[in-house]
Amino acid sequence: MELKQNVWVYIELVNGTISPLSLELLGKGRELADSKKNGLVGWIMGEGAAAAAEQVIGYGADAVVVVDNPELASFESSLYTKAAEEVLNKYEPNVVLIGASHNGRDLGGRLSAAMNLGLVADCINCGYEGDDDSITWIRPAFTGKLFVKILTTTRPQLATISDKIFRGNVFDAGRTGEIIHETVSLNGAKPLQQVVGFEPLSAEEQELTITNAEIVVGAGRGVGSPEGLQKVADFAASIGAALGVSKPLVDSGWAPHEKQVGITGSKIAPKIYIALGISGAIQHKLGLQDAELIIAVNSDPDAPIFEFAHYGIVGDLFDALPVLEEEIKKIK
Ligand SMILES: Cc1cc2nc3c(=O)[nH]c(=O)nc-3n(C[C@H](O)[C@H](O)[C@H](O)COP(=O)(O)OP(=O)(O)OC[C@H]3O[C@@H](n4cnc5c(N)ncnc54)[C@H](O)[C@@H]3O)c2cc1C
Numbered sequence: 001m002e003l004k005q006n007v008w009v010y011i012e013l014v015n016g017t018i019s020p021l022s023l024e025l026l027g028k029g030r031e032l033a034d035s036k037k038n039g040l041v042g043w044i045m046g047e048g049a050a051a052a053a054e055q056v057i058g059y060g061a062d063a064v065v066v067v068d069n070p071e072l073a074s075f076e077s078s079l080y081t082k083a084a085e086e087v088l089n090k091y092e093p094n095v096v097l098i099g100a101s102h103n104g105r106d107l108g109g110r111l112s113a114a115m116n117l118g119l120v121a122d123c124i125n126c127g128y129e130g131d132d133d134s135i136t137w138i139r140p141a142f143t144g145k146l147f148v149k150i151l152t153t154t155r156p157q158l159a160t161i162s163d164k165i166f167r168g169n170v171f172d173a174g175r176t177g178e179i180i181h182e183t184v185s186l187n188g189a190k191p192l193q194q195v196v197g198f199e200p201l202s203a204e205e206q207e208l209t210i211t212n213a214e215i216v217v218g219a220g221r222g223v224g225s226p227e228g229l230q231k232v233a234d235f236a237a238s239i240g241a242a243l244g245v246s247k248p249l250v251d252s253g254w255a256p257h258e259k260q261v262g263i264t265g266s267k268i269a270p271k272i273y274i275a276l277g278i279s280g281a282i283q284h285k286l287g288l289q290d291a292e293l294i295i296a297v298n299s300d301p302d303a304p305i306f307e308f309a310h311y312g313i314v315g316d317l318f319d320a321l322p323v324l325e326e327e328i329k330k331i332k
Contacts, residue, residue: 001178002062003041005133006032008156009058012086012101013063018052020135021099023059023168025161026327028126029097030060030169031221032135033127041065041093045083047073052067057177060169065091065180074195075103081110083184092180093156094133100160108160118152120159135159140263164267164290210259213242216270218261218288220246222277222298222317226254232276235321239328242267246278262287267322274324276317280305 009029012019025094026042033040042056045067052120053064067083084107088096098104098111100122111118120137124147129136135157141148152158210216223229229249236243244261245254260267261285269290276297278284285308288294296309297320313320 001039003063003065003180003318004092005076005094006039006041007036007042007059007095007102008043008049008091009099010096010098010104010107011034011042011052011053012099012104013044013046013049016048016051018055018059019099020168021101021104021161021163024163025097025099026056026060028130028161032095033062033085036133038094039063039313042093043067043087045069045072045080046075050179053179057175057179058173059169060172060175061177063178063180066258067182067184071186071191075106076191076193076195077103077106078192079105079186079189081114082186082189084111085114086184087182087187088156095135096156096158098158098160100162104160106298110169112158113227117154117156117158117320119152120152121158123161124165126159126161162267164269164282173206208242209264209270210241210242210244210261210270212269215241215272216244216261216268216288216291217241217243218246218273218275218278219249219255220276220278220284221248223249224277225277228318229254231318235325236323238257241272241274241332242270246281246284258289275305275309276320278305279303280308282329297325 007029009025010082016147029040038060042061042064044052047070049066049068055065071079097107108119123137123139125138126135134151137150137159138147209259219229219232223232233243245259247260247262249255250257250260263286265287267287272293273288273291274295280303294309295311296305298305298318300315301314
């Protein structure tokens with residue numbers, strides 16, 4: 001397969017496993033490639049990268065470029081940028097999608113500077129609008145008040161993409177594709193930092209957060225006070241759920257920003273989201289639209305949240321708490 005001028009997805013490995021965000025990008029990359037009858041190339045760097053290559057094919061790539069190098073054993077942005085530059089200069093892809101993880105943002109920004117490329121950061125959508133090879137990137141601007149369309153005039157077209165926007169492809173063990181092993185010289189680059197060891201947290205030490213919990217309880221302005229929020233927090237703890245909040249609670253200083261659900265907070269995909277005293281504004285909704293089941297309690301029957309919640313209770317959230325706690329404990 002001709003590898004040049006294709007759609008490329010940077011595959012990030014986390015402890016040797018393909019990150020969920022990379023799988024999402026393989027789904028979007030497949031769609032982009034198909035719409036222009038292009039190929040989709042997955043590109044993995046790091047020690048042990050070869051082991052993940054077959055899976056990248058199974059998740060939708062036509063080919064995988066593997067840079068398996070002990071110097072890239074753990075992410076070090078200066079070395080990864082050098083390696084990426086060598087690979088991209090050789091293969092000249094048309095489009096490069098990088099997940100907007102911590103490391104992906106770091107790599108994307110450095111690549112943009114090193115290769116003098118335009119970079120569109122934190123995109124939430126993209127696609128071909130015309131007949132040429134230009135991608136229209138869509139990203140929030142002015143702290144989420146606007147969604148802007150951006151075209152990049154440099155090639156490859158480079159963007160980092162937010163998580164939980166796209167769906168990955170279903171794994172197909174029968175898919176076949178080319179696996180190319182690439183070496184990089186790194187041009188004598190030296191790491192700026194060195195990882196000397198990893199100490200994984202035990203299961204008990206790992207905190208339940210809004211992005212990893214199966215059940216998230218969302219508290220909104222309807223809780224009325226820090227004491228009201230504490231009652232909701234106690235309810236969340238009693239059912240083994242993480243506590244999330246709407247923006248006004250962060251703005252009031254009642255909760256830290258890391259608990260905020262929404263376009264300017266975190267996008268979450270729990271099995272169950274229980275929204276208590278939340279009106280359901282679009283900026284909040286955009287953060288939880290991947291939740292499998294949404295239950296809302298709101299005293300206002302016309303609250304917008306009832307337009308997209310699967311189950312709704314019209315009433316005072318504090319009256320609903322003991323009932324919900326009892327019912328959820330019965331089924332847990
Ligand atoms: C640029 C920008 C970015 C934003 N980003 C985010 C974001 O990431 N996340 C986010 O959440 N918001 C965000 N917002 C704010 C968003 O527009 C809403 O203002 C916010 O989500 C409203 O929060 P809320 O539903 O808690 O409060 P409100 O809209 O005030 O709703 C409170 C609800 O509680 C109900 N209620 C009151 N008392 C009770 C009770 N005792 N029992 C039951 N129900 C009760 C009321 O009927 C009402 O529906 C953003 C706004 C802008 C402009």
